[in-house]
Amino acid sequence: xxxxxxxxxxxxxxxxxxxxxxxxxxxxxxxxxxxxxxxxxxxxxxxxxxxxxxxxxxxxxxxxxx
Numbered sequence: 001x002x003x004x005x006x007x008x009x010x011x012x013x014x015x016x017x018x019x020x021x022x023x024x025x026x027x028x029x030x031x032x033x034x035x036x037x038x039x040x041x042x043x044x045x046x047x048x049x050x051x052x053x054x055x056x057x058x059x060x061x062x063x064x065x066x
Contacts (some may be wrong), residue, residue: 004044011037 002010011034018030 004041007037007040007044011041 014030014034014037018027018034021027021030
């Protein structure tokens with residue numbers, strides 16, 4: 001399993017490729033990979049927050065735009 005930093009680097013690489021490609025099928029594949037990586041990154045962040053000393057009843061909402 002890759003680290004968070006490696007997963008984020010892969011996300012940035014896929015995003016850069018998405019910006020330069022003109023092939024629709026490649027864009028679709030890159031978009032799927034990006035959404036998968038975003039889900040993975042979000043899960044890592046949430047699990048990291050949950051592992052801290054925090055009240056487990058506290059509602060955690062991921063912040064996408066901060």
